[in-house]
Amino acid sequence: MKKIANYINGKLSAPASNQYIDNYNPATGSVYSLIPNSGDEDVQFAIKSAREAFDSWSSLPNAKRASWLDKIANAIESRMDELALAESIDNGKPLSLAKSVDIPRARDNFKFYATAIMHYASESHRTGDGIINYTLRKPVGVAACISPWNLPLYLFSWKIAPALAAGNTVVAKPSEITPMTAYLLSEICVEIGLPAGVLNIVHGLGATTGNAIISSNEIDLVSFTGGTSTGAHIAKIVAPKFKKMSLELGGKNPNIIFDDCDFEKALKTTVHSSFENQGQICLCGSRILVQRGIYEKFKNAFVEQVGNMRIGNPLNEDSQLGAIVSKPHFDKILSYIEIAKSEGGKILTGGIPISLADDNKDGWFIAPTIIEGLDQQCRTNQEEIFGPIVTIQPFDTIEEALELANSTEYGLAATIWTSNLSTAHHVADKIKSGIVWVNCWLLRDLRTPFGGMKNSGVGREGGWEALNFFTEPKNVCIKF
Numbered sequence: 001m002k003k004i005a006n007y008i009n010g011k012l013s014a015p016a017s018n019q020y021i022d023n024y025n026p027a028t029g030s031v032y033s034l035i036p037n038s039g040d041e042d043v044q045f046a047i048k049s050a051r052e053a054f055d056s057w058s059s060l061p062n063a064k065r066a067s068w069l070d071k072i073a074n075a076i077e078s079r080m081d082e083l084a085l086a087e088s089i090d091n092g093k094p095l096s097l098a099k100s101v102d103i104p105r106a107r108d109n110f111k112f113y114a115t116a117i118m119h120y121a122s123e124s125h126r127t128g129d130g131i132i133n134y135t136l137r138k139p140v141g142v143a144a145c146i147s148p149w150n151l152p153l154y155l156f157s158w159k160i161a162p163a164l165a166a167g168n169t170v171v172a173k174p175s176e177i178t179p180m181t182a183y184l185l186s187e188i189c190v191e192i193g194l195p196a197g198v199l200n201i202v203h204g205l206g207a208t209t210g211n212a213i214i215s216s217n218e219i220d221l222v223s224f225t226g227g228t229s230t231g232a233h234i235a236k237i238v239a240p241k242f243k244k245m246s247l248e249l250g251g252k253n254p255n256i257i258f259d260d261c262d263f264e265k266a267l268k269t270t271v272h273s274s275f276e277n278q279g280q281i282c283l284c285g286s287r288i289l290v291q292r293g294i295y296e297k298f299k300n301a302f303v304e305q306v307g308n309m310r311i312g313n314p315l316n317e318d319s320q321l322g323a324i325v326s327k328p329h330f331d332k333i334l335s336y337i338e339i340a341k342s343e344g345g346k347i348l349t350g351g352i353p354i355s356l357a358d359d360n361k362d363g364w365f366i367a368p369t370i371i372e373g374l375d376q377q378c379r380t381n382q383e384e385i386f387g388p389i390v391t392i393q394p395f396d397t398i399e400e401a402l403e404l405a406n407s408t409e410y411g412l413a414a415t416i417w418t419s420n421l422s423t424a425h426h427v428a429d430k431i432k433s434g435i436v437w438v439n440c441w442l443l444r445d446l447r448t449p450f451g452g453m454k455n456s457g458v459g460r461e462g463g464w465e466a467l468n469f470f471t472e473p474k475n476v477c478i479k480f
């Protein structure tokens with residue numbers, strides 16, 4: 001069975017303990033590889049290697065660091081098919097999605113920050129005659145980058161690329177549920193000869209390996225994407241040490257559909273924005289709010305289209321939905337369907353696990369599910385489920401839509417469908433959410449700030465925001 005290796009100090013290595021964790025293929029329910037169960041010794045070695053590499057990496061000219069990022073991007077490009085297949089097998093997502101979204105985006109993250117760092121400038125303020133201030137932007141040091149399982153290489157590289165571009169060295173941990181493409185990235189780093197210690201990838205469990213990384217006094221900042229409760233735990237450890245933190249956390253995103261929308265576009269996109277990646281994208285809409293005038297028409301068409309979605313082996317070209325990432329997550333999602341029923345929810349379509357044939361008979365598949373008849377305060381409408389489940393609710397006025405949309409602890413993303421410019425601007429202005437899409441979904445420009453309000457996180461990724469996060473400003477005032 002394939003054993004994944006850590007990547008520490010430029011070398012692929014086994015964990016010091018030689019202990020491994022099972023890695024499952026969610027579409028078959030079987031173990032197909034082993035993940036290092038890294039302990040404190042591995043983590044400390046990775047941090048020490050990153051610390052030792054920091055001086056030479058941070059003093060390289062930006063153009064040199066950019067060219068290393070370009071080399072990584074080119075190597076991802078040349079192994080695109082292999083990486084996409086690995087992502088699909090590890091995560092359960094349709095191969096077509098890994099090919100069209102995950103791996104191209106991972107490549108683009110490195111390409112984007114290779115160019116961004118070449119355009120990144122710091123400020124200068126002329127204070128008066130003979131007085132000038134200039135602000136240096138220095139890399140912070142050793143960055144801890146911790147990522148989740150839903151978009152494995154895409155989100156892993158979204159942190160690593162700006163951290164390295166800005167001159168930090170990195171100790172990174174991918175999710176133990178989807179470690180394979182992070183491992184392949186470490187193979188790429190070995191192949192291209194990335195200097196030892198610049199990037200270290202340590203595999204293992206969150207509560208042990210991850211916790212050892214973020215608890216170390218030797219790391220200088222933490223960039224984390226994952227669940228809100230994990231983020232709160234990390235904040236408790238990192239905040240009293242006054243280290244920089246960026247926390248990208250959970251969501252419960254509203255999708256607000258007004259009577260005057262382009263019906264067909266709103267419908268088609270809502271099917272995608274609800275169920276892409278089995279609903280396991282932090283930006284998926286999970287609460288569909290529809291204005292009363294088109295509620296019945298929209299609901300019926302939505303139920304029909306979702307009922308016809310093809311769930312299948314993720315490797316089949318025509319599968320629109322693949323497997324749920326793990327057995328515990330599969331059980332959690334099914335438990336929320338029971339909670340919704342007990343709260344009085346009516347299942348309009350789905351609501352059941354799906355048994356496929358042959359190799360996939362033990363895989364974890366759930367039918368895309370739409371639930372109606374729940375009030376906004378119930379658990380189903382308040383808590384993040386992070387699976388192929390949405391609720392649908394009618395509203396009458398803009399104010400009511402805003403009240404429903406804003407009445408959770410989260411504030412990550414929102415989608416608005418309307419042909420009225422004033423409605424679009426008004427709702428976008430009033431909604432408590434870090435990201436708003438109007439008449440579209442998941443259109444991403446890597447220069448824009450990315451992140452959430454309220455319990456969806458602290459800080460922003462993307463564009464200059466990430467480069468500002470991964471650098472420390474130092475102001476120099478000169479009188480001449």
Ligand code: NAD
Nearest residue numbers: 147148149174175206210211226227230248249250251282
């Ligand atoms: P998670 O919080 O369980 O794990 C995320 C990562 O943190 C994993 O690598 C895990 O090993 C690690 N971890 C867990 N405990 C840790 C600890 N004590 N110390 C250090 N690291 C620890 O989240 P998940 O289940 O992997 O991912 C799903 C969650 O991620 C959802 O809530 C989803 O909304 C969120 N998410 C948010 C965004 C965003 O941009 N806001 C993007 C994707 C996913």
